Amino acid sequence: xxxxxxxxxxxxxxxxxxxxxxxxxxxxxxxxxxxxxxxxxxxxxxxxxxxxxxxxxxxxxxxxxxxxxxxxxxxxxxxxxxxxxxxxxxxxxxxxxxxxxxxxxxxxxxxxxxxxxxxxxxxxxxxxxxxxxxxxxxxxxxxxxxxxxxxxxxxxxxxxxxxxxxxxxxxxxxxxxxxxxxxxxxxxxxxxxxxxxxxxxxxxxxxxxxxxxxxxxxxxxxxxxx
Amino acid sequence: xxxxxxxxxxxxxxxxxxxxxxxxxxxxxxxxxxxxxxxxxxxxxxxxxxxxxxxxxxxxxxxxxxxxxxxxxxxxxxxxxxxxxxxxxxxxxxxxxxxxxxxxxxxxxxxxxxxxxxxxxxxxxxxxxxxxxxxxxxxxxxxxxxxxxxxxxxxxxxxxxxxxxxxxxxxxxxxxxxxxxxxxxxxxxxxxxxxxxxxxxxxxxxxxxxxxxxxxxxxxxx
Amino acid sequence: xxxxxxxxxxxxxxxxxxxxxxxxxxxxxxxxxxxxxxxxxxxxxxxxxxxxxxxxxxxxxxxxxxxxxxxxxxxxxxxxxxxxxxxxxxxxxxxxxxxxxxxxxxxxxxxxxxxxxxxxxxxxxxxxxxxxxxxxxxxxxxxxxxxxxxxxxxxxxxxxxxxxxxxxxxxxxxxxxxxxxxxxxxxxxxxxxxxxxxxxxxxxxxxxxxxxxxxxxxxxxxxxxxxxxxxxxxxxxxxxxxxxxxxxxxxxxxxxxxxxxxxxx
Numbered sequence: 260x261x262x263x264x265x266x267x268x269x270x271x272x273x274x275x276x277x278x279x280x281x282x283x284x285x286x287x288x289x290x291x292x293x294x295x296x297x298x299x300x301x302x303x304x305x306x307x308x309x310x311x312x313x314x315x316x317x318x319x320x321x322x323x324x325x326x327x328x329x330x331x332x333x334x335x336x337x338x339x340x341x342x343x344x345x346x347x348x349x350x351x352x353x354x355x356x357x358x359x360x361x362x363x364x365x366x367x368x369x370x371x372x373x374x375x376x377x378x379x380x381x382x383x384x385x386x387x388x389x390x391x392x393x394x395x396x397x398x399x400x401x402x403x404x405x406x407x408x409x410x411x412x413x414x415x416x417x418x419x420x421x422x423x424x425x426x427x428x429x430x431x432x433x434x435x436x437x438x439x440x441x442x443x444x445x446x447x448x449x450x451x452x453x454x455x456x457x458x459x460x461x462x463x464x465x466x467x468x469x470x471x472x473x474x475x476x477x478x479x480x481x482x483x484x485x
Numbered sequence: 486x487x488x489x490x491x492x493x494x495x496x497x498x499x500x501x502x503x504x505x506x507x508x509x510x511x512x513x514x515x516x517x518x519x520x521x522x523x524x525x526x527x528x529x530x531x532x533x534x535x536x537x538x539x540x541x542x543x544x545x546x547x548x549x550x551x552x553x554x555x556x557x558x559x560x561x562x563x564x565x566x567x568x569x570x571x572x573x574x575x576x577x578x579x580x581x582x583x584x585x586x587x588x589x590x591x592x593x594x595x596x597x598x599x600x601x602x603x604x605x606x607x608x609x610x611x612x613x614x615x616x617x618x619x620x621x622x623x624x625x626x627x628x629x630x631x632x633x634x635x636x637x638x639x640x641x642x643x644x645x646x647x648x649x650x651x652x653x654x655x656x657x658x659x660x661x662x663x664x665x666x667x668x669x670x671x672x673x674x675x676x677x678x679x680x681x682x683x684x685x686x687x688x689x690x691x692x693x694x695x696x697x698x699x700x701x702x703x704x705x706x707x
Numbered sequence: 708x709x710x711x712x713x714x715x716x717x718x719x720x721x722x723x724x725x726x727x728x729x730x731x732x733x734x735x736x737x738x739x740x741x742x743x744x745x746x747x748x749x750x751x752x753x754x755x756x757x758x759x760x761x762x763x764x765x766x767x768x769x770x771x772x773x774x775x776x777x778x779x780x781x782x783x784x785x786x787x788x789x790x791x792x793x794x795x796x797x798x799x800x801x802x803x804x805x806x807x808x809x810x811x812x813x814x815x816x817x818x819x820x821x822x823x824x825x826x827x828x829x830x831x832x833x834x835x836x837x838x839x840x841x842x843x844x845x846x847x848x849x850x851x852x853x854x855x856x857x858x859x860x861x862x863x864x865x866x867x868x869x870x871x872x873x874x875x876x877x878x879x880x881x882x883x884x885x886x887x888x889x890x891x892x893x894x895x896x897x898x899x900x901x902x903x904x905x906x907x908x909x910x911x912x913x914x915x916x917x918x919x920x921x922x923x924x925x926x927x928x929x930x931x932x933x934x935x936x937x938x939x940x941x942x943x944x945x946x947x948x949x950x951x952x953x954x955x956x957x958x959x960x961x962x963x964x965x966x967x968x969x970x971x972x
Contacts (some may be wrong), residue, residue: 328649428653451564
């Protein structure tokens with residue numbers, strides 16, 4: 260058994276590939292997060308609504324996307340969906356749909372949970388001074404709820420970035436895919452995949468630090484002493 | 486153009502899918518078991534007072550949690566063999582990757598459970614003259630384990646969902662079998678939809694079971 | 708019908724409230740005249756809080772007539788338990804709530820706003836006053852409860868007693884026709900109760916119409932004009948503080964009162 264010679268130099272020559280991959284990862288992640296914010300609010304509001312017409316479909320959507328693996332969702336949108344709609348689907352859009360809808364489902368729950376975590380007393384106090392529903396939400400409930408949701412959203416963002424790696428299987432140019440392609444052409448999987456792992460870590464770790472910081476900051480601010 | 490659905494196909498090949506299901510269970514259960522051990526080990530290291538143990542453990546845990554399972558899987562399947570000179574088959578690689586990643590998350594669950602026990606519990610036991618092992622066994626762990634159960638179940642749930650990624654290194658779990666089948670038979674819609682529904686049913690049941698247990702734990706506490 | 712000075716600010720007739728199978732309020736009659744302080748006492752589960760919450764429609768009454776400042780609330784639409792049933796529209800109720808101030812046991816201050824902002828909120832958003840005017844009036848109300856120096860503090864920095872006084876100022880700012888107090892000292896540490904009761908007493912002396920649910924019998928005795936004893940959803944006894952607290956006629960009232968050990972008057 261010979262000691263393997265690490266040849267990082269060879270690999271770093273191809274930094275452009277990694278850069279291209281990272282860009283692709285960020286592109287995907289950015290669109291997904293935006294979609295999750297908007298979609299999450301809408302679906303979360305529907306889930307929270309007392310109207311069955313809104314509540315039931317929202318609940319079904321959320322349960323569907325949380326109780327199936329995201330990889331299955333991506334694969335389905337890439338292979339099955341195009342056949343149903345009779346159109347070709349580029350991997351990028353399949354990944355967007357799969358991961359995006361998944362993220363929307365989780366975000367909706369975060370949104371709903373945030374609103375529901377606001378104790379009833381706040382609603383009652385706002386009502387008792389004569390506030391209507393819109394004013395209550397805008398001035399009292401949402402400002403407090405959003406603070407609570409931020410750490411959970413930050414976590415979801417991390418999960419979304421990790422999930423983009425799955426898009427490599429459907430030929431989307433993101434970090435892992437570029438790594439794979441490179442490994443197939445110059446065959447140095449050890450160095451290449453080590454670099455890819457490092458890059459993912461460097462990309463995600465700041466987000467985690469942000470999330471820890473936010474969690475601590477928001478926990479201190481809000482406590483009401485009784 | 487309206488697509489013509491034909492689920493008859495799926496029934497004909499249920500054996501293949503069943504094999505896939507077993508494959509999922511195999512790596513899932515093994516990864517759960519090994520992952521728990523890894524998690525326990527890492528948690529103990531992390532909570533140790535010796536920095537030589539706690540710092541590397543923290544570093545490893547954070548690294549494993551902040552990188553995608555996919556890259557860990559690829560690294561273990563393609564890169565590790567080069568390093569240790571041992572060829573790994575897809576099964577081994579999948580189990581190792583899933584165990585290690587889940588282990589990192591489990592470590593945080595274990596640590597969280599123990600650290601969430603109020604200091605007064607430790608002090609109460611010490612004041613009675615208990616030794617550390619007695620304290621852990623009779624006061625701390627029973628309470629801590631109760632608190633660990635819900636997040637542990639959630640993480641196990643995520644682990645089972647993660648088994649699908651083993652398909653990328655051609656391990657014959659359920660998703661892999663369904664993809665092979667659908668490409669061979671040119672009927673991706675029915676097969677993949679069916680498999681998606683299968684996952685949905687199983688995971689929803691698991692989710693309900695988890696919620697039930699959480700509910701019972703809540704009730705018992707109050 | 709124009710409100711007369713002699714008309715009661717609050718008039719409740721035959722109030723019933725059901726929670727599913729539970730018949731919590733079984734026909735309560737009550738009247739509070741202008742400038743009066745009325746205390747409602749009773750054991751937990753008697754329905755005191757529920758009653759109060761029906762007055763500002765945090766809960767909808769199952770049956771019964773409520774008249775606030777001369778206006779009957781809701782549309783009559785049938786009978787139940789021998790009392791008229793009303794249909795309520797949230798828009799009307801939102802308006803009514805501006806005339807009924809409520810102070811809660813758990814204070815329920817808005818944690819993301821300062822004391823001053825808490826008091827101003829109703830004036831700014833509901834009464835739509837310009838900011839300068841709202842602030843001026845809010846400061847005056849904070850001064851009344853003795854907390855003007857804490858105007859820019861967040862609730863998390865205030866003691867329980869201070870938070871409750873800010874809550875009183877917040878309700879007061881809306882210039883309600885009547886103020887409701889729902890066991891407002893029950894969550895407070897004993898040494899903080901006094902400052903809140905003093906603020907309430909000052910309010911009463913200034914002529915505020917108040918309906919107070921409380922366990923503080925000393926307060927009831929010294930400040931209230933009328934005391935009502937609620938038991939199992941009905942008023943068992945009512946009268947002046949001397950009558951109800953010192954010389955109760957009903958057995959149940961006596962039984963309830965003997966439970967109190969520190970009753971100073």
